[in-house]
Amino acid sequence: MMGASDQQMMNDLADVVRHHGICQFLYREARLQDEHRFEEWEALWTDDGLYWVPANGEDTDPERQMSIIYDNRSRIGLRIKQFFTGKRYSQMPASRLRRVIGNVEVLSDSPDGTRVSANMLLYESHRRGQIMWAARNEYLLREVDGQWRMAFKKVSLVNNDAAMTTMAFLI
Amino acid sequence: MVEVIAEPTGATRERHDWPHLVQAEQVHGSIYTDPRIFEEELLHIWQRSWVYIGHVSEIPNPHDFVMKSIGPDPVLMTRDKDGQIHLLHNRCPHRGNQVSEKPRGNSRTLTCNYHGWTFSIDGSLRGYPFPSGYQDDKRKELGLGKIARMGIYRGFVFGSMAEDGPSLEEHLGGAKEAIDTLCRNSPEGEVEITAGFLQHKVFANWKFVMENETDGYHPGFVHASIFEVADSKIGSLYADTSSAVTRYFGNGHSEVDLRPEFRKRDEPLSWFGTSVEKLPDYVSRMNAAYGPEQARKIMIDGTPHTMIFPNLFIAEIQMFVIQPLSVGETVQHVTALQFKGAPDFNRRLRQQTMGSVGPAGFLLADDAEMYERSHRGVQEKSPEWVYLGRGRHRERVDDNGFLIGHVTDDLCSRGMWQHYRSLMEAA
Numbered sequence: 230m231m232g233a234s235d236q237q238m239m240n241d242l243a244d245v246v247r248h249h250g251i252c253q254f255l256y257r258e259a260r261l262q263d264e265h266r267f268e269e270w271e272a273l274w275t276d277d278g279l280y281w282v283p284a285n286g287e288d289t290d291p292e293r294q295m296s297i298i299y300d301n302r303s304r305i306g307l308r309i310k311q312f313f314t315g316k317r318y319s320q321m322p323a324s325r326l327r328r329v330i331g332n333v334e335v336l337s338d339s340p341d342g343t344r345v346s347a348n349m350l351l352y353e354s355h356r357r358g359q360i361m362w363a364a365r366n367e368y369l370l371r372e373v374d375g376q377w378r379m380a381f382k383k384v385s386l387v388n389n390d391a392a393m394t395t396m397a398f399l400i
Numbered sequence: 401m402v403e404v405i406a407e408p409t410g411a412t413r414e415r416h417d418w419p420h421l422v423q424a425e426q427v428h429g430s431i432y433t434d435p436r437i438f439e440e441e442l443l444h445i446w447q448r449s450w451v452y453i454g455h456v457s458e459i460p461n462p463h464d465f466v467m468k469s470i471g472p473d474p475v476l477m478t479r480d481k482d483g484q485i486h487l488l489h490n491r492c493p494h495r496g497n498q499v500s501e502k503p504r505g506n507s508r509t510l511t512c513n514y515h516g517w518t519f520s521i522d523g524s525l526r527g528y529p530f531p532s533g534y535q536d537d538k539r540k541e542l543g544l545g546k547i548a549r550m551g552i553y554r555g556f557v558f559g560s561m562a563e564d565g566p567s568l569e570e571h572l573g574g575a576k577e578a579i580d581t582l583c584r585n586s587p588e589g590e591v592e593i594t595a596g597f598l599q600h601k602v603f604a605n606w607k608f609v610m611e612n613e614t615d616g617y618h619p620g621f622v623h624a625s626i627f628e629v630a631d632s633k634i635g636s637l638y639a640d641t642s643s644a645v646t647r648y649f650g651n652g653h654s655e656v657d658l659r660p661e662f663r664k665r666d667e668p669l670s671w672f673g674t675s676v677e678k679l680p681d682y683v684s685r686m687n688a689a690y691g692p693e694q695a696r697k698i699m700i701d702g703t704p705h706t707m708i709f710p711n712l713f714i715a716e717i718q719m720f721v722i723q724p725l726s727v728g729e730t731v732q733h734v735t736a737l738q739f740k741g742a743p744d745f746n747r748r749l750r751q752q753t754m755g756s757v758g759p760a761g762f763l764l765a766d767d768a769e770m771y772e773r774s775h776r777g778v779q780e781k782s783p784e785w786v787y788l789g790r791g792r793h794r795e796r797v798d799d800n801g802f803l804i805g806h807v808t809d810d811l812c813s814r815g816m817w818q819h820y821r822s823l824m825e826a827a
Contacts, residue, residue: 282760284598294596295735295750298760307629307755311762316625319765357603357772390503392599392731397765 248335251345251370254377255330259349262399263326267309270399275371275380278302282400287365287385297389298400319397325354326398330366342371342380349384353398360394363387416440422821424814425789429778432605432786438727445710445823446471447561450571452712452721453477453487453547455593456555458504463521466504470559472725475547476500477557480522481508485552487559488523489545499544510544519544554579555591556712574649574802578706582714585703586739587685593719595750597733598758604771606710606724609732611816612767613707613715614654616646616807617790622770626762633673637661637807644807646791647798648815652709656807659701668695671702672717674748682745689741703737707812709819718753728775732768734758788813 231239254273261270274280282298283289291299300308311317328351336344344367351362369381384400386393416437421428431437447470454468454477465478467490476488476499490498492512499512499519509526511518517528523544531537547559551568556579558568569576583589602609612618619638620627627635637644643660662671668683669675676683676699686695706714713720714737721733736753738746757764778786791809798804805811 284758285596289596292747293594293750295598295758296754297598297758299751299754304755307626307762310629311625314625314628316628317766318622318625319769356776392601393759394601394603395765395768396759397769400760 248333251335251343251377252330252333254370255333255345255347255366255368258379259328259330263328265312265320265323265326265398267312267399271305271309273379274302274305275373275378276302278305278379279381280305281381281383283383283385283389285390287389297386297393297396298384317397319395322356324398327352328362342369344369351400353396357394362396362400364400416824418821418825422817422824425792426785426787427817429784429786432607432775432778433727435727438605438724440824441724442471444826445820446724448565449562449710449823450551450558450560450565450568451710452708453550453557453559455591456485456552456557457590457592457594459485461506463506463508464504465500465502465507465510465521467500467502469723470547470561471723474498475559476510476544478521478523480520484522485550485557486522487547487550487557489547491545492517493525493542493544494528554583571651572708573651573653574800575651575653575655575706575708578653578655578704578708578714581701581704582737584690584698586742587682587689588739588741589689590740592738592740593735594738595736595753597721597735600732600734600757600759600761600764600768601725602730602732602768602771603728604730604768604775605727606722606730607816607820608771608774609722609730610707610710610713611813612771613713613720614646614656614705614812615810616644616656617810618767618770622766623763625766630762640808642807645798645804646807646809646811648803648811650802650815650819652816652819653707654812654815655704655706656812657804658705658807662700662702666700668699669702671700672748672752679744679748682742685741707816709816717749718757720757730771732764734764788817 258273280298280300281291281296283291283296312320328349330347330349332348334346336346346365346367349364349366353360353362364384364386367383368379370377371380421431451470453475454466458466459477459479462479462481462483465476468475468477474490476490478486478488480486490500492499494515494517497512497514499510509518509520518526520526523546525539525543547561548563549560551558553568553572553576583591616638620635637658644656644658647657648654669679686699690698703716704714705716711722718734718736723731723733725731734757736750738749755762788810791805791811795803795805795811803811
C-alpha cells in the first residue's frame with residue numbers, strides 16, 4: 230500500500246516529468262527557429278495560434294497599438310510561405326542563430342491550456358553585424374494527441390521600446 | 401572632390417565640389433558615406449530646412465508632451481494649457497542636463513533632476529531652488545531653447561531651426577495637396593496618429609531610405625516574395641505596363657501617383673485591396689460626409705504615396721519618419737495612419753501596417769536589407785557613381801506644371817538630388 234508521503238512523491242515526480250516535457254518542447258521550438266526549419270516550426274502551432282511580438286513595452290493592447298509581429302494563424306502561414314519563395318532577401322543569406330531558453334516556469338493550468346514563461350537570449354550573426362537579442366517569452370501550450378502545441382507565443386524583447394535592426398528570422 | 405580652405409582664424413573648412421558630386425544623371429557614391437558630408441547635411445538641411453516633427457493628435461490634451469527629433473537631436477513637442485504647441489530643446493539652460501527622460505507624458509511642469517530647475521510645459525523657467533544665490537531673477541532670461549520656427553499644416557507639425565527662410569506653405573508647395581488628399585480619406589477630414597511607432601534601425605545612409613520611398617522600380621523585385629504568396633495586385637501597379645506615374649513637386653518632394661491605375665479599376669477601396677462591402681460603416685460615413693458621388697471618387701483614388709523632403713513619407717496606409725543618427729545609421733519610425741471617425745477602417749489599417757512594416761515586416765525587412773546592401777556597395781571603388789538616368793528621355797510636364805515620368809523612372813531621385821544640391825550649395 231502506498232502511504233500519503235509516497236503519494237506526495239508520486240505527484241511531485243509527475244510534476245517534474247511534466248516540467249521536463251514542457252522544457253523539451255521549448256528547447257525544440259528554439260532549435261527549429263535557430264535552424265530555420267520553418268515547416269516543422271509551423272507544425273508546432275495549434276489551429277488558433279497567435280504569435281505576438283509587442284513594441285513599446287509588454288502590456289500594450291495589440292488591437293489598438295503597433296506591434297512588431299501580431300500574427301494570427303493564417304498570417305503565421307504567410308510568414309512561412311514567404312521564406313520559401315527564395316526571394317525573402319532579408320534572410321538571404323539567413324541569419325546564423327543560436328538561442329538559450331532558461332528560467333522556465335509553469336505559471337498556471339486552465340481548460341484553455343498551460344501558461345508557461347521563460348527567458349530567451351539569442352545571438353545573431355548577419356552581414357550587418359553580430360547582434361544580441363533578449364526577451365521574456367510567454368506561451369500558452371496545449372496537449373494535442375499527446376504532443377505539446379503552441380496556442381500563443383508572446384516575445385517581449387527587452388529593447389522593444391528602442392530602435393531595432395531587421396529581424397526577419399523567427400524570433 | 402574636396403577643397404580645403406584656410407579660414408582667417410587659422411581653422412580650415414572643406415568645400416565640396418557639388419556640381420561634380422551631384423550631376424543631372426548621376427551622384428557620387430561618397431555622398432552617402434562621407435562623414436564630413438553628413439556633418440554638413442546636419443547644418444544645411446536638418447538644422448535649416450523644414451523638418452517634420454510630429455502630429456498634433458499625439459499630444460491631444462493640455463500638458464501632454466512627446467519626445468521627437470530633428471536628425472540625431474531630441475525635440476520635445478508639448479501642448480500648453482491653452483492648447484498651443486511648442487517645440488523645445490531638451491536641454492536645461494543651467495548645466496545642460498537633459499530635462500525629460502520620458503518618451504511621452506502629461507505634466508504641468510518639467511523638472512531637471514540635477515538641480516531642481518522647473519519649467520512650464522511651454523519651456524519657460526518657472527523657478528529654481530535657493531534663488532538668493534542669484535543676484536537677479538533669472539526666470540525671464542533663461543528657459544528651454546525653442547526650435548526657431550514652427551509650422552502646422554492640417555495637424556502635421558514641422559520645425560525649422562533657421563530664423564528665416566521660406567514659410568512652411570512655400571516649402572510644402574505642391575506636396576500640400578498630398579496632405580489634403582490624405583485628410584479627405586477621413587469622414588471628418590482629419591488624420592490621427594494614435595497607434596504608437598515602431599522604430600526600425602538600418603545601417604545605411606538616410607538618403608538611401610528617402611530615395612527608396614518613391615522609387616517605383618524596386619517593388620516588383622524586392623517585394624516579389626510577399627506579392628507572390630499574398631496573391632497581391634500591388635506588383636502590377638509597378639510593372640512596365642503600369643499607367644501610374646512618378647511626380648516631382650519641387651523642394652525635394654515627390655510622389656508615386658497610383659491613381660491612373662485605380663481609376664482604371666473604378667472600384668472604391670480597391671486601392672486598399674478591399675471593397676465597400678467589407679467596410680460598410682466607413683463607406684456610409686464617407687457618403688454622409690462628402691455625398692455619394694464625391695465619396696466614391698475619394699475611395700477610388702485612395703491615399704497618397706508621397707515623400708516630403710527630407711523626412712516625412714506618407715505611404716498610403718502608414719506614415720514613416722526618417723531620422724538620421726549618423727552617416728551610416730538611420731531609424732525609420734513608422735505607424736499606421738488612422739482616420740478620424742473611421743473605426744472599422746482604422747482597425748484594418750493597423751492590421752495591414754503591422755504585417756508590412758518594421759523590423760519583421762513582410763515588406764520593410766526587405767527594403768531595409770536593400771538600404772544596407774546599397775550602403776556597403778557604394779563603398780566599393782568602381783564605378784564611383786550611382787546612375788539615375790532611368791526615364792530621363794520621357795520626362796514630361798503635367799497640367800499643374802510638375803515633372804512626371806513613368807512609375808519605374810528615377811525622376812523622384814533626380815529631383816531630390818537637385819534640391820539637395822541647392823541646399824548644400826547655399827551653405
